[in-house]
Each structure stands twice: as C-alpha cells, then as structure tokens.
Amino acid sequence: MSRFQVRKVAVLGAGVMGAQIAAHLVNVKVPVVLFDLPAKEGPKNGIVSKAIDNLKKLxxxxxxxxxxxxxxxxxxxEEHxxxxxxxxxxxxxxxxxMDWKLDLYTKIAPYIGAHTIVASNTSGLSITKLSEALPQDIKPRFCGIHFFNPPRYMALVxxxxxxxxxxxxxxxxEGFVTSTLGKGVVRAKDSPNFIANRVGIAGMLATMKEVENFGLSYDVVDDLTGKKLGRASSxxxxxxxxxxxxxxGHxxxxxxxxxxxxxxxxYESFATPTVLKTLLEMGNLGQKTKAGFFKKxxxxxxxxxxxxxxxxAGGQKADEVYARMLKKPAAERMKLLRNAEGxxxxxxxxILRNSFHYAAIHLASIADNARDVDFCMRWGFGMKQGPFELWQEAGWLEVAKMVQEDIDAGKALCKAPLPEWVFKGPVADAGGVHTPAGSWNPSTGTFVPVRQLPVYQRQHFPESVLGAKAPQAETAGKTLFEDESIRLWTLDDQVVIASIKTKMHAIGGGVIEGLLQAQALAEKDYQGLxxxxxxxxxxxxxxxQSMLPAFMMxxxxxxxxxxxELQxxxxxxxxxxxxVISAIRGLALGGGCELAIYSSRRVAAMESYIGLVEVGVGLVPGAGGLTYIARRAAENIASSTGKDLVPFLTEGFTAAAMAKVGTSALDSRKLGYLLDSDIVVPHKDELLFVAINEAKSMYAAGYRAPHKRQFAVAGRSGIATIKGSLVNMRDxxxxxxxDFHIASLIAEVVCGGNVDAGTLxxxxxxxxxxxxxxxxxxxxxxTQERIMGMMSTGKPVRN
Structure with a gap:
C-alpha cells in the first residue's frame, strides 16, 4: 500500500483514555473528532463537551x-x-x-471508508474475538492499539x-504511531493483557503478595520499588x-x-488482593477520586x-542500607539482596526473582522476542531496565541458578521450573537473551533482529537493550574535537554536531569555547551546525558554580x-x-534557553521545557535573553498596526520576571521561546535526523545570516508603566x-533604559x-542567599 496519509482520526469513546488520545492527536496537529453516546438531556454532544472541558483541568x-x-x-x-x-x-x-465493543462495531461498520484502519484501544481483551463483529472487507484493516495512561507522556503503544x-x-x-504520535511501538501477541500489562500487573500482584508476606507498609514499599530500584519514581x-x-481491578x-x-x-497469584477489594468497595479508586492507597x-x-x-500518617522511608545495596553493580546487588537478613x-x-521467573516462563506466549518485553516494561511502566536486561547484566547463568534454587526450595510463587533454553543452548552460550544479532525468540530458537521499517531510518540512535551493542552517540561518527566540556563530531561530513558533556550540560567557559570552535569549523568546511x-x-x-571562584577573586x-564573552x-x-540549529529535548533553562533563541532555528521534541529561570536564583538573564525579548517585541510591532511597544513586551517580560517555563514545546512557542518557523518533533529519537536535515535544507536554500538592525525600545515611559503594575503586586x-527589585531591573533592560520611547x-x-x-x-x-540555597538544596529560596 502507498504511504499512510492520516488526514483525520475518529476516536470513539470520550472516557478518560479516549479524550486524552484525542488531545494528543491535537498536540501533533492531527485533526480529530471525538464521539460518544448522545446525551439524554441538553445538547446531544453534551458527554463529549464535558470530557473536552475536563481535559483543561487534568x-x-x-x-x-x-x-x-x-x-x-x-x-x-446518533447524528454524526x-x-x-x-x-x-x-x-x-x-x-x-466485549459486548459493548462488538455492538458498536456492528453500528459503525457501514460508515467505515474503504481504506480506513480501525483499531481498538483495549488493555487486554482478545483482538481476534473483537474482529468477529466486522465485515470481511474490514478485517484486514483491523487491529489492537493499546495506549498507556496518560497517552501524551507514556512512550509505549x-x-x-x-x-x-x-x-x-x-x-x-506503526509508522504513523512512531513518527507522528512520537511513541515506541511494540507488537504484542493476542494473549490476555498483551505484554506490558501481563508482565506489569502480574508483577504488581506479586509485589502485593510479597508485601503481605513480609508485613511492609505501602510507603516503605514505594520507596524501595521506585527510583532506588531503577523503576518509576511513583x-x-x-x-x-x-x-x-x-x-x-479490570x-x-x-x-x-x-x-x-x-x-x-x-494463576494462584492472580487473586484480587484483599486491600484492593476493600478500596474498590469504598469507592477509593486512586488519583481520580483523590484517595486510594494514598490520600493527600x-x-x-x-x-x-x-x-x-x-x-x-505516611512518609516512612526504607532502611538506608538497602539504598546502598541497590547502588552496587548488578551482580553484587543480586547476591547481597538474596543473602539479606532484613x-x-x-x-x-x-520481587526481582518473581519478575525473572514470570518473564522467562511466558516469553514464548506473549511476545515475539525478549527485547519487546524489556521495551514494554521500560516504556509502559517507567523501568530503567526490563527484567531480561537486568538479569543479563547481573550474570545470566548465576542468577538463573539462584532463581531455580528458590523454585526448588518452594520460595517462588509457583513450582514451574525455568525453561530449558535458560540453561542450555544459544542463550546460555551468549550469556543472555540480547545479542548484537538480535533478541531471543524461544518459539523459533533464534535471535530476532530489530524490525526494519522506513520510519526507523529517521532514528540515528534509537533506544536499544543491554547486550545489543548498538552504536552509541557518545562515540559514533567522526570526532572533530573533544575535551571534558564538549564533543564536536559529524555523521556525514556535511553538518557539525556539538554535544555538551558537562553535568546537566551547564554552560561554562569550556562549552563556549567549544561552540565557537564548532561554529568556525562549520563556516569553513560544512553546511551547518x-x-x-x-x-x-x-x-x-x-x-x-564555576563563576564563584572568579567572583570571589x-x-x-x-x-x-x-x-x-558569553554574550x-x-x-x-x-x-x-x-x-545553527538547536535540537532541544527536555530542559532548556536559563543560558540553555538563551543558546536556543540565539540559534538560527530550533528543532524541539514535544516534551521540551524551555524558559528563562534566572529569577529563581535572584538574577536576571545575562546572556542575551532580555535583549531577545526586546528585539522580538520590536519585530512583532513592526508587522502590526500598534504604536505602543509595552503590550508587545508584556508576555516576554512576564515570562522572564516570573521564571515561566513552557510545559511543552507548544507552550514554549506560546511564550515566545520557539517561533512559528521552528519545528516540533513528536519522537525524541527523530530529533537529530530532523535537525541535520533542517541545517542542510537551509544551507541548500542559500541561507544567509540576518542583517544586524537597530530596533525601537519602550524607554522611560515603558519602564514606568511596568513598574506601576509591579508596585501593586509588591504592596x-x-x-x-x-522580587520587585529584580523585576524592575528586567523592565529597565527590556525597555532600553533611560531613553525616550521609540529610541533605536x-x-x-x-x-x-x-x-x-x-x-x-x-x-x-x-541574591547570594538564593544562589547558595539553590546550590545546596536544589530548591529556590523565596526571600
């Protein structure tokens, strides 16, 4: 079939998941219509309208x-x-x-287009059984599509x-979900609850069972099974x-x-835990009812x-000795935990033994290969490593022997032995299920390579699993220059890539020198940076921190x-x-934001958080951030009929004075840190591909730097107007x-100081x-109090 063009999507069902899937489609510019039952009272679209209004509050x-x-x-x-x-x-x-879904399929079948793909978002119902309600001509275009909650943030589909x-x-x-929706796709077998929920929920049930066995409290367990264990912080x-x-419960x-x-x-471990039954009977369903295992x-x-x-009262923490154990190398960690007395x-x-045991027993029936299980647990449950990766890192056969000994001793959840392939044959010989040739499929007895689809050619460094020995960005390509602050390199001898290496990619003297060297290299021999x-x-x-010694001396x-020098x-x-293209992912704060806004263009992943936050440490932006705000205001008024600069300054001034950070690339665009000409990339692993191609495209189009122009500022009258609002806020x-003093200084800079309005x-x-x-x-x-407070606690000081 030709390239799948998605001009419009229908989402059927305006519940929690349906409405949020529709929201994410809007985020990535896909037109969407959200359906539900006609309301019994008031406007027929009342159910959908209420769901959409609720999206604004979530x-x-x-x-x-x-x-x-x-x-x-x-x-x-009824109507549409x-x-x-x-x-x-x-x-x-x-x-x-199942009955509701089958009934709906019968109702919509006559209205489905000849090439439309139909997908059911279910967390575990049989997709094959669902397909039985559809006409023969639609069945080839029907499949399951399982988003994880919340759909915008969870990587797995x-x-x-x-x-x-x-x-x-x-x-x-798969191409659409990957590139347009920005998700990590895993193909699961049509088995109960598929892969992620099958392994993840079984793991949660097993954890709850072990919590009862060991008599631990929920807050201590969450402390143990969160970041300390390499899992989601929750x-x-x-x-x-x-x-x-x-x-x-469902x-x-x-x-x-x-x-x-x-x-x-x-199976005997799948009984609904008594405490879960109790909470369900009480109507305490978790976050949605503001009470579950925890209540704020x-x-x-x-x-x-x-x-x-x-x-x-909650808030109990785990014993520190186990936090130290969990920081040890994987092999040592497993032995310490197995022999722990507490x-x-x-x-x-x-719980680790149970996860290895369960994943090995069920691999053949739920997944095509071990890589898919590990990706599911990473992307769907926020784990740093999937069960097979951790097992392999800790020493495949050594851990397998420990698990089997526990099974034989009756300590495990069931008596089923580990499969024979764990101990003999290619997996044992390779030291695990993940190899450069691929990941283990017990059904075929082979290591299965990553699926090759055109969409994956857009990912230079896709996520990989331990043992696959995939190319790493830190060492890939040809290095042009490298020191402890920065690496300059190229993948194609056409575009220079600058990768900052400092902690949190902080911008100090070494980074600035490296960026200037990169820019000079790019101008001399390449098409862009x-x-x-x-x-x-x-x-x-x-x-x-690097400024403090200079300040002290x-x-x-x-x-x-x-x-x-920074300016x-x-x-x-x-x-x-x-x-010069800034390819932004994650945090771009303070000087990072300034680096981005002084680039020729920005290519930002959807989940990019951009802002000038210097006020948080009692400072003002000092690398051109306020100059940018003033210049953009002048450029914006030039294309309007307005005469007063202050309204055009207000948003930029407020963002800097309140240290506002865009909560997405889309929100950052609204704040002015991204422009309409900048590109938002849904999939983080496509960011480098798009940025390199954008640099080449701009170069091929005859890119020239903008003219250096003078521009008008708001002057004394603008400062007075802004300060008037600040006085009211202070009083x-x-x-x-x-805060008033800092905001007043910001106003003085963005308005151009003690000059007449309109001064160039x-x-x-x-x-x-x-x-x-x-x-x-x-x-x-x-300000010094704020700086020291931030450096010592990582939290802003309000004084």
Whole structure:
C-alpha cells in the first residue's frame, strides 16, 4: 500500500483514555473528532463537551496548549456517523466490555471508508474475538492499539494483529504511531493483557503478595520499588493510584477470566488482593477520586491502613542500607539482596526473582522476542531496565541458578521450573537473551533482529537493550574535537554536531569555547551546525558554580568580563553564515534557553521545557535573553498596526520576571521561546535526523545570516508603566521587595533604559544593560542567599 496519509482520526469513546488520545492527536496537529453516546438531556454532544472541558483541568496536562481543546471535533453516534467516512483511522476506546465493543462495531461498520484502519484501544481483551463483529472487507484493516495512561507522556503503544490483519496496514500504522504520535511501538501477541500489562500487573500482584508476606507498609514499599530500584519514581502503590484501582481491578479480572492454572502456573497469584477489594468497595479508586492507597490532605500524604480501613500518617522511608545495596553493580546487588537478613532486602530479592521467573516462563506466549518485553516494561511502566536486561547484566547463568534454587526450595510463587533454553543452548552460550544479532525468540530458537521499517531510518540512535551493542552517540561518527566540556563530531561530513558533556550540560567557559570552535569549523568546511545531546537535557543553564571562584577573586568586574564573552558568543551564533540549529529535548533553562533563541532555528521534541529561570536564583538573564525579548517585541510591532511597544513586551517580560517555563514545546512557542518557523518533533529519537536535515535544507536554500538592525525600545515611559503594575503586586503581598527589585531591573533592560520611547538601539547596547543588572545583583545579599540555597538544596529560596 502507498504511504499512510492520516488526514483525520475518529476516536470513539470520550472516557478518560479516549479524550486524552484525542488531545494528543491535537498536540501533533492531527485533526480529530471525538464521539460518544448522545446525551439524554441538553445538547446531544453534551458527554463529549464535558470530557473536552475536563481535559483543561487534568494534571499532568494532556494538552500541550489548553486552548487547543477547541480543536477537538465533537460528535455522537446518533447524528454524526457519516463523519467516519472521512477518517483514515478510527480508534475505538470505549469501556472494557466485549459486548459493548462488538455492538458498536456492528453500528459503525457501514460508515467505515474503504481504506480506513480501525483499531481498538483495549488493555487486554482478545483482538481476534473483537474482529468477529466486522465485515470481511474490514478485517484486514483491523487491529489492537493499546495506549498507556496518560497517552501524551507514556512512550509505549502496543499493536496487536489478528490472523486476518494484513501486514501492510500494521506497518503503516506503526509508522504513523512512531513518527507522528512520537511513541515506541511494540507488537504484542493476542494473549490476555498483551505484554506490558501481563508482565506489569502480574508483577504488581506479586509485589502485593510479597508485601503481605513480609508485613511492609505501602510507603516503605514505594520507596524501595521506585527510583532506588531503577523503576518509576511513583513506586508500586502510587503507580496503582495513578493508573486507577478500577482499571487495575479490570485488568486483574481479565487475567482471572481468561487464564487458568493449566495456561498459567502463576494463576494462584492472580487473586484480587484483599486491600484492593476493600478500596474498590469504598469507592477509593486512586488519583481520580483523590484517595486510594494514598490520600493527600493539605500538604500531608496519608497511607491506607488495611487493618483499620482508614488513612494514617505516611512518609516512612526504607532502611538506608538497602539504598546502598541497590547502588552496587548488578551482580553484587543480586547476591547481597538474596543473602539479606532484613525483611526489606528479602522482599526486594523476592520481587526481582518473581519478575525473572514470570518473564522467562511466558516469553514464548506473549511476545515475539525478549527485547519487546524489556521495551514494554521500560516504556509502559517507567523501568530503567526490563527484567531480561537486568538479569543479563547481573550474570545470566548465576542468577538463573539462584532463581531455580528458590523454585526448588518452594520460595517462588509457583513450582514451574525455568525453561530449558535458560540453561542450555544459544542463550546460555551468549550469556543472555540480547545479542548484537538480535533478541531471543524461544518459539523459533533464534535471535530476532530489530524490525526494519522506513520510519526507523529517521532514528540515528534509537533506544536499544543491554547486550545489543548498538552504536552509541557518545562515540559514533567522526570526532572533530573533544575535551571534558564538549564533543564536536559529524555523521556525514556535511553538518557539525556539538554535544555538551558537562553535568546537566551547564554552560561554562569550556562549552563556549567549544561552540565557537564548532561554529568556525562549520563556516569553513560544512553546511551547518547542530547543537544536540543524546539525553533528556539540552542545557540547565550557565555554570554558576564555576563563576564563584572568579567572583570571589575579582568581584563583579570579573563576572562582567565572563558575561561579555558569553554574550559575544551568542551573537556569533546568531550571525553565523551557516545555519545553527538547536535540537532541544527536555530542559532548556536559563543560558540553555538563551543558546536556543540565539540559534538560527530550533528543532524541539514535544516534551521540551524551555524558559528563562534566572529569577529563581535572584538574577536576571545575562546572556542575551532580555535583549531577545526586546528585539522580538520590536519585530512583532513592526508587522502590526500598534504604536505602543509595552503590550508587545508584556508576555516576554512576564515570562522572564516570573521564571515561566513552557510545559511543552507548544507552550514554549506560546511564550515566545520557539517561533512559528521552528519545528516540533513528536519522537525524541527523530530529533537529530530532523535537525541535520533542517541545517542542510537551509544551507541548500542559500541561507544567509540576518542583517544586524537597530530596533525601537519602550524607554522611560515603558519602564514606568511596568513598574506601576509591579508596585501593586509588591504592596498587595504577591511579590517580595527583592522580587520587585529584580523585576524592575528586567523592565529597565527590556525597555532600553533611560531613553525616550521609540529610541533605536543595538543588541550590544541592551546586552550591556543586561550585564550591569546581572553583576549588580550578584553583590546583593538576598541574591547570594538564593544562589547558595539553590546550590545546596536544589530548591529556590523565596526571600
């Protein structure tokens, strides 16, 4: 089939998942119409309207920009089924009832287009059974599509085929979900609860069982099973609250109804935990009802006490000895936990042993290979490593022997031995299930390579698994220069890539020197420069810690010189004769934000958080951030009929003065840190590909640096207007006296200082005002309190 063009999507079901899937489609610019039953009272689209209004209130926010809720089309099954004919993809996301879903399919079948793909978002119902309600001509285009909650943030989407699903349609859908929706796709077998929920929920049930065995409290367990264990920071029970205890109960029931002791030797562990039954009976469904295993009262987080059926004080932490154990290398860690005398250590070994045991027993029936299981647990449950990766890192045969000894001793959840392939043959010879040739498939007895689809050619360094020995960005390509601060390299001898290496990619003297060297190299021999690093951090800002010795020895004058060099570097990048592309992923704060806005163009992953945050440490942006705000205001008024600059300055001033950070690339665009000409990339692993091609495209189009122009500023009258608002905020107790002082300095810079309104200035003039404000604050005791507080605790000090 030709390339899958998705012009419009229909989402059927305006519940929690359906509405959020629709929201994410809007985030990535896919037109969508959301369907539900006609309301019994009021407007027929009332159910959908209410669901869309609710999207605006949810946290974490399903929409990149809350106003985009208006872009979701509204429809009901009684009046609007004709709209389905115009949709290239239909995602059914109604309640997890087989009979309801089958009934809906019968109703919509006459309205499905000839080439439309139909997919059911279910967490575990049989996709093959669901397909039986569809006409023969639609069955080849039907499959399962399992999003994880919340759909915007969770990377995993499972695709599940039926015996009648045509591979070309599944390939097309995988390409769309990967590149357009930005997800990690795993193809799962049509087995109960597929891969992630099968392994993940079984793991949570096993954890709950071991919690009862060892008598541990939920807060201690969450502390043990969160980041310390390399899993989601929410741990076990907080994760259950977020997922929803009713959802978890349904997934457990699916396991109970579709499996048996004959089909799953762990079946006896699938009984609904007593505490979960209790909470469900109480209507305490987790985050959605503001009470589950935990309940927040004011600032205090209480935990549920199963004995009293009430909430008691929480916040207990695990013993520090186990935190130290969990930092040890994997092999040493496993041995220490297995031999631990305390309950918490024994509990940790038990849940790890159970996860290895369960994954090995069920690999053949749920997944095509071990890589898919590990990806599912990473992307769907927030684990740093999947069970097979951790097992392999700890020493495959050594761990296997320990697990089997526990099984033989009756300590495991079931008596089923580990499969023979664990101990003999290619896996044992290779030291694990992941190899450079691929990952183990016990059904075929081979190592299966990564699936090759055109969409994956856009990922230079896709996520990989331990043992695959995939190319690493840190050593890939040809190195042009490298020191402890930065690596300059190229993949294709056409574009220079600059990767910052400092902690949190802080910008100090070494980084600036490296960037200037990269820009000079690019101008001399290449088509452009891309600033990119292979992790969740573009740059957290200027390296304040490295400035302190200079400040202590030379005072504000020494810092003024360093800031001047930083500003010159920003202008050098802005006026480079080859395009400079900032490829942003994760945090771009303070100096990182300034580096981005002084680039020729920005290519940002959807989950990019960009802002000028210097106020948090009692400073003002000092590397050109305020100059950028003033220049952009002048450029914006030039294309309007307005005469007063202040309204055009307001948003930029407010963002800097309140240290606002865009909560997505879309929100960062709204704040002015990304422009309409900048590119938002849904999939983080496509960022480098898009940035390199953008540099080449701009170069091929004859890119030239912008002219250096003078621009008008708001002057004294603008400063007076802004300060008038600040006085009201200070006198009303909304900001402190020091906040007022800092915001006043920001106003003076963005308005151009003590000049008449409309005065033409240069960037260098405004940057000098920035430096003056920055260095004056460095000597202020209140700012010094904020800096030291941030450096010692990592949290802002309000004084």
């Amino acid at each position: 946290k974490p926010a399903p929409l990149g920009v809350v106003e985009d809720a208006a872009l979701i089309g509204q429809a009901n099954y 089924l004709e709209q389905l004919r115009d949709c290239d993809l239909i995602i059914e996301a109604i309640a997890e009832r 499972e695709l599940i085929n039926t015996p009648t699903t045509e591979g070309a349609y599944l390939d097309a859908l 741990g076990t029970f907080r994760t259950a609250d977020v997922v929803g205890l009713d959802t978890m 997934v457990i029931k699916t396991l109970q109804d579709t499996l048996s002791l004959e089909t799953d030797p762990f 009262v004011g600032r205090e987080v209480l935990r549920f006490d199963a004995a009293s059926k009430d909430y008691v 309950k918490q250590g024994q509990f940790l070994w038990a 891309v600033i990119w690093s292979p992790d969740e951090m573009f740059s957290a800002g200027a390296d304040l 030379g005072g504000a004058k020494a810092i003024d010189g360093a800031e001047a 010159k570097a920003m202008l050098k990048l802005r006026y480079s004769n080859v395009p 009303g107790g909304f900001i402190s006296a020091h 200035v240069t960037e260098e003039y405004l940057m000098a005002l920035e430096r003056k404000a920055f260095t004056s604050l460095l000597t202020h005791p209140k």
